Amino acid sequence: MTLEQPGLEDACEAIADGIEREALVTVFGRCTVDYEGRASSTIEAGDRHVMLKPDGAALVHTDEGQQPVNWQPPGCEHEVYCDRAKGSETDDDTDVDSDRDANADALVLESVRSTPEERLRVRFQRVLQVSTFSGTDENELTLSGTEEDLRQRILEEPALLEAGFTPLATERETSAGAVDIYGTDAANRTVVVELKRRRVGPDAVSQLRRYVDALERDLHADADVRGILVAPSVTGRADRLLVDHGLEFVSLEPTGE
Amino acid sequence: MTLEQPGLEDACEAIADGIEREALVTVFGRCTVDYEGRASSTIEAGDRHVMLKPDGAALVHTDEGQQPVNWQPPGCEHEVYCDRAKGSETDDDTDVDSDRDANADALVLESVRSTPEERLRVRFQRVLQVSTFSGTDENELTLSGTEEDLRQRILEEPALLEAGFTPLATERETSAGAVDIYGTDAANRTVVVELKRRRVGPDAVSQLRRYVDALERDLHADADVRGILVAPSVTGRADRLLVDHGLEFVSLEPTGE
DNA sequence: TAATCTATTTCGGTA
C-alpha cells in the first residue's frame, strides 16, 4: 500500500493503519529529528527515509552512510499524530495554502521505550511517500567465517595451533570471564587460547592477558600459564604488547584455504 | 517515483534509472541474498526491503531488528539486471505464467567493492514495489552527551576530577597510544585520565593500564604514574581489576545535572 | 535485568 504526495492527515491515517496492522512502514519526506535518551541529538530539516518496524525498531536514513542518522532499537512503541505549529492553535481555518490539511502543520512520528528511557521524534513538514509492507520471512541467515568457525577449525584439528595441543574446554570460566579455548600443550602446561576472526589490535592482547592472569590466580599454582592469541594477523603495537606480556601468537583464519 | 507490483523488466529499468540519477532507490519483494567477502552468508527467500544509496551503500532489511540482515558499506558500485534461471536459457518463450516478463526469471541487484573485495547479491523472484527518491539534506546532526562533552567538562572544571588536578594536554601520545587527558595532581605526580561516556567494563581498565605502563616506561622515571578512569560507573569485575592494577575511579557523567 | 564479548561491527581521526 503506497500513497504518493499525500496530505499530512491522509499520511497520518495510513501510517497509523500500518502500525496497527503490524506492517513495515516507510515514510519519505522533509523532516526534523530529535532524540533524547542515552545522549541527545537534533538535526534540522532535510529529506529523509524513515522506517518503522513492527518489532518497535525505527530507522532514519539520509542519502549517505550505511548507518541511520537516527534510530531507535526494537522494543519501542511507535506513535503517529498530526500537529499544529504554535500560533495556529485555533480551529478556524485561515490557512489557504493547503486544502485537505488545513489543520495540520506537521506529521509527527514518535518511538519511545524504557530501560533505558529514550525517545525519538520525527517531525515531517512535507511527506512525499508513505508505504506499508506486509510480507513473510521465515528463513534465517547462515553465516560463515565467524569466530565460531575458527574455534571449530581448531577443535577438529588441534595441531593447527601447535603439535601436542589438547583442547579440554571451551568457554571455560575464570574470575576474569570465559576463555575461548582452554587446554594443555605437549609438556602438559595449561594453555589459554583467545580467538579473533580478523586482524587484532592491542585490546585483544590485553584481553588475553586478563585471562592468563586470572587463571594463574585461580589455579593458585606457580606453574605458569601460556596464553596464545589466534587471529589472521596482529598490528605492530599489538605484537609488541604480546612480547611485553610473554604471550604468543598463531596466525590462523576462520576458514581453511 | 514509485512502481507497484511492476514486472521484473520494468522494475529493472526503474532501478537502473534511479541509480543512474543518483537517487536513493528502494525495492521491496521476495528475494534471496548472498554475500561474499570478509565473511560469507546466504539467506533463502523472504519478503525484504532493500535500499541502495547513491554513495554506494546497500541495506537489506527484514521486518525485525535495527540492523540490516545483509548490507554493503558506502563505496560500492550498484548494478541491476534481469536474469533467467538455469534451464530456460533459450530465447523462445514457453513461459505462460507471465505476460510482460516472459524472459525474466529474476531481478538481480549487485553491490561490489574492493579493499576489501566483497560482493552482495540480491535476487528477486517477485517485486512488490520500486521507489526512487531524490531530495536534499544539507544539515548535519548535532549530538551531545559524548565522550568529548565529558572531556570539556573536566577541562573547564578540573576540580571535578579532584582538587589540585591540572590538565596539561589532551590526546597526549604515548608508545601505547594517545591518552585522553594528561596532567598533574596537587603533589605534582603525573596523572593519566581515561574517559568513558557510559558504564565501563574490564576493557576500559585494561586500556588505562596500557597507557599507565607505557607512560611509566616512556618517562623512564621511577616516579609512579597515577591512572584515573572517569565514567558514570564501573561493573564489579572492572572494579576489581582497577584495584588489582592500582588504578583509580572517579564517577562523572558527560553532561552536568 | 545486568554483564560480558563478538561483529561482514561502522565511523572518524591521524600518521
Place this chain on the structure above:
DNA sequence: TACCGAAGTAGATTA
C-alpha cells in the same frame, strides 16, 4: 592506506 579507539554501538549468551 593502516591503525587506533569511540559509539545513543547492536546483538547474543549467560548468570
